[in-house]
Amino acid sequence: xxxxxxxxxxxxxxxxxxxxxxxxxxxxxxxxxxxxxxxxxxxxxxxxxxxxxxxxxxxxxxxxxxxxxxxxxxxxxxxxxxxxxxxxxxxxxxxxxxxxxxxxxxxxxxxxxxxxxxxxxxxxxxxxxxxxxxxxxxxxxxxxxxxxxxxxxxxxxxxxxxxxxxxxxxxxxxxxxxxxxxxxxxxxxxxxxxxxxxxxxxxxxxxxxxxxxx
Numbered sequence: 001x002x003x004x005x006x007x008x009x010x011x012x013x014x015x016x017x018x019x020x021x022x023x024x025x026x027x028x029x030x031x032x033x034x035x036x037x038x039x040x041x042x043x044x045x046x047x048x049x050x051x052x053x054x055x056x057x058x059x060x061x062x063x064x065x066x067x068x069x070x071x072x073x074x075x076x077x078x079x080x081x082x083x084x085x086x087x088x089x090x091x092x093x094x095x096x097x098x099x100x101x102x103x104x105x106x107x108x109x110x111x112x113x114x115x116x117x118x119x120x121x122x123x124x125x126x127x128x129x130x131x132x133x134x135x136x137x138x139x140x141x142x143x144x145x146x147x148x149x150x151x152x153x154x155x156x157x158x159x160x161x162x163x164x165x166x167x168x169x170x171x172x173x174x175x176x177x178x179x180x181x182x183x184x185x186x187x188x189x190x191x192x193x194x195x196x197x198x199x200x201x202x203x204x205x206x207x208x209x210x211x212x213x214x
Contacts, residue, residue, distance in 0.1 A: 007069055008170055010077030010124050016170055017117040022193050023170070024179035031196050059086035061093075061100060068128035073167045079125050081105040091133035102129050104140040111146045116159075118142050120166065123159040 008027065015023035025031045055062040061084040069076035083103045084093065090101030104125040108118055119142070126137040141150040173180075182188075182199035191197065 007074050007076035010075050013121045014117050017115055021180045021182055022191060024173055025193050025197060028174055028177055028179055070128040070131050074171050079104050080107045091135045102133060102137060105143060107143045109145045111144050112151060119153055120163055122153050123155055123163050126155045
């Protein structure tokens with residue numbers, strides 16, 4: 001069994017925070033359907049996931065598509081970009097002298113969200129990098145395509161606790177093969193999975209009731 005088959009996907013945070021049922025349909029039941037938002041997101045990430053790309057600028061190393069994992073959280077995935085800055089602390093890298101401080105950078109379409117999904121995804125990447133590289137990471141950045149700038153994120157103990165609690169719940173659902181029931185709300189209209197989820201049918205008592213309403 002491969003690492004990806006054993007671990008949950010870090011990117012699943014986005015689905016889980018948006019809707020636990022959506023996450024379960026995708027990650028437990030293995031169903032998927034694109035919409036405009038998901039396609040635009042894939043385009044934004046295309047340039048970031050070149051795993052062979054490593055660029056050195058004096059005391060800065062830039063790596064794209066770095067594969068990461070955490071056995072503690074039972075997750076794996078990829079960082080869009082990890083910048084390593086040479087300094088007095090950080091990780092020891094093969095073939096490089098001295099210490100290199102890693103900093104994860106996640107690229108997103110659009111602009112900053114009202115919820116914590118992007119921030120928690122970045123925090124998860126930092127936790128994975130800390131475990132793999134045996135160093136501490138205190139900050140990361142979110143780059144939004146619409147506003148074309150980085151947003152600094154402090155990796156706090158509160159965020160780490162939230163990540164741990166969230167993945168405990170996700171792993172529980174996954175191990176049970178459990179898909180939560182639908183709870184129809186205004187977010188359902190923009191969900192790529194609405195035709196597979198059928199939230200109005202799930203909410204109403206019967207299929208007959210659903211067709212009378214619609």
